Amino acid sequence: SYISVCAGTGCLGLGNEAVISAFETEIKKQSLEAKVELRVTGCHGFCEQGPNVAIYPEDIYYTQVAAGDVPEIITRTVLGKKVIDRLVYTDPHTGEKSVYQSDIPFYKKQMRQLIGNNTRIDSRSIDDYIGIGGYGALSKALFEMTPEQVLDEVKKANLRGRGGGGFAAGRKWETTRNAQADVKYVIVNGHEGEPGATMDRAIFTGNPHSVLEGLIIGAYAIGAQKGFIYTRHDSPQLKNNIYLAIDKAREYGLLGDNILGSGFDFDVEVHFDVGIFVSGESSALMRSIEGKNPEPRPKYIRTSVSGVWDKPSNLNNVETWANVPLIIDKGADWYAGIGTEHSKGSKLISLSGNIVNSGVVEVEFGTTIREIIYDIGGGIPNGKKLKAVHFGGAMGGSMPASLIDTPLDFDALKEVSAPMGAGALMVMDEDTNMVDMNRFFLEFLTNESCGKCVPCREGLKQMLKVLIRLSKGEGKQGDIELLEEIAEVLSVSALCSLGKTASDPLKSSLRYFRDEYEAGIKKTA
Numbered sequence: 001s002y003i004s005v006c007a008g009t010g011c012l013g014l015g016n017e018a019v020i021s022a023f024e025t026e027i028k029k030q031s032l033e034a035k036v037e038l039r040v041t042g043c044h045g046f047c048e049q050g051p052n053v054a055i056y057p058e059d060i061y062y063t064q065v066a067a068g069d070v071p072e073i074i075t076r077t078v079l080g081k082k083v084i085d086r087l088v089y090t091d092p093h094t095g096e097k098s099v100y101q102s103d104i105p106f107y108k109k110q111m112r113q114l115i116g117n118n119t120r121i122d123s124r125s126i127d128d129y130i131g132i133g134g135y136g137a138l139s140k141a142l143f144e145m146t147p148e149q150v151l152d153e154v155k156k157a158n159l160r161g162r163g164g165g166g167f168a169a170g171r172k173w174e175t176t177r178n179a180q181a182d183v184k185y186v187i188v189n190g191h192e193g194e195p196g197a198t199m200d201r202a203i204f205t206g207n208p209h210s211v212l213e214g215l216i217i218g219a220y221a222i223g224a225q226k227g228f229i230y231t232r233h234d235s236p237q238l239k240n241n242i243y244l245a246i247d248k249a250r251e252y253g254l255l256g257d258n259i260l261g262s263g264f265d266f267d268v269e270v271h272f273d274v275g276i277f278v279s280g281e282s283s284a285l286m287r288s289i290e291g292k293n294p295e296p297r298p299k300y301i302r303t304s305v306s307g308v309w310d311k312p313s314n315l316n317n318v319e320t321w322a323n324v325p326l327i328i329d330k331g332a333d334w335y336a337g338i339g340t341e342h343s344k345g346s347k348l349i350s351l352s353g354n355i356v357n358s359g360v361v362e363v364e365f366g367t368t369i370r371e372i373i374y375d376i377g378g379g380i381p382n383g384k385k386l387k388a389v390h391f392g393g394a395m396g397g398s399m400p401a402s403l404i405d406t407p408l409d410f411d412a413l414k415e416v417s418a419p420m421g422a423g424a425l426m427v428m429d430e431d432t433n434m435v436d437m438n439r440f441f442l443e444f445l446t447n448e449s450c451g452k453c454v455p456c457r458e459g460l461k462q463m464l465k466v467l468i469r470l471s472k473g474e475g476k477q478g479d480i481e482l483l484e485e486i487a488e489v490l491s492v493s494a495l496c497s498l499g500k501t502a503s504d505p506l507k508s509s510l511r512y513f514r515d516e517y518e519a520g521i522k523k524t525a
């Protein structure tokens, strides 16, 4: 049997290190090293209830575990096969207890294709990943498929990029593949700067080999010889897990020259961001890889044709790459059977704000926002009413509570002005003031604007001034129209996506909550 202790960011903050060391001590003390294995895993997603511990093969799941509980868990549950009632999750609404992970309402409606294995594998162990079939898809791609067949499979699966735009990944791959150049690159965008977003980190720290495997398969299909992983500089755990995964992959012949004896050569290099939000923008990110200032450039020539050092460079985010082994392993037909007509597969969502179960969830496309908030997220705390749901971080949008039967789908969410972005979902209760909320987003973007183009650099500052006076109830007549005018100028004239979409939250907020902005106009003005 083995014990899996969550080492995701949430559990780390809730004291899992003491729990891990208590398990190590107890296993040693009772001389159980040959009988009981301890796996320190990536994020289980149930961050609100941490530190979380799963016991296999029984699938018994304990929440809010303290170091002091560990000797009893070993003696009674691991050895005695008895359940400790006080550590079992109790539903706050129904009082129902769930002994097994699969019975907990938070997990029941999820489709955990990408993070399901986070609870089962030690994220630092390549053998654990291989043990669950890892690198099988790479072997299939290299020995049973041509690069063209791999590309066709990804196109047929209709995999859409999970970084925000939802662009068809296969078509993007094809552009880089068809570009004429002596060198081509593939890139993992693990920057994840969206406020409230921790999905990529959950995959990358919890199952780094799944991303690496997807990247190598992509490189094979595109004809790239080198890959870059661009990720955050501020998580030692993330850094360690990525470096360890790369070292192990090299040791196992999965990176470097003549991968697995197939004749295909490919290797990766890791680059870290410099703590600037805009460095997640594709052209800025590529400049950063070149060692220059991460400033966006106009994209009349796409980065898929001219990217890093002007070479064709295909960039996808962490979650997109992690989908690739699944598609190759199980086939495009299987993958295309999951989700909605135009949004296939599953999606990771980072739940935060006024919600009972904040954390990271993974659901099938087509699941409604209501199901995510109430069935998985446990609803709104303190008996409050839901007011709005915000998707996509500082450049996203908010929908009112009346629209939460909208399915999770790239196009359906765009239609209601709450584009999914990378998948950060913030829940707002009845006490939320939408003007303040947008002021927060705009302050963030004003600080993060790189200042290269005038509409963004000056436009954001002016919008913020107006929003501040509206939020203080000191707005002037014509302020809302002024905001709308600047927002329009920004969308059509800013250089990069930060500026172009910076006013999206405001636009969607004005669409549904205009009265709150009107209330900010001084009556005598």
Ligand code: SF4
Residues within 6 Å of the ligand: 278, 296, 448, 449, 450, 451, 452, 453, 454, 456, 457, 494, 495, 496, 497, 498, 499, 500
């Ligand atoms: Fe910089 Fe903003 Fe212009 Fe983008 S839109 S290049 S972030 S100033």
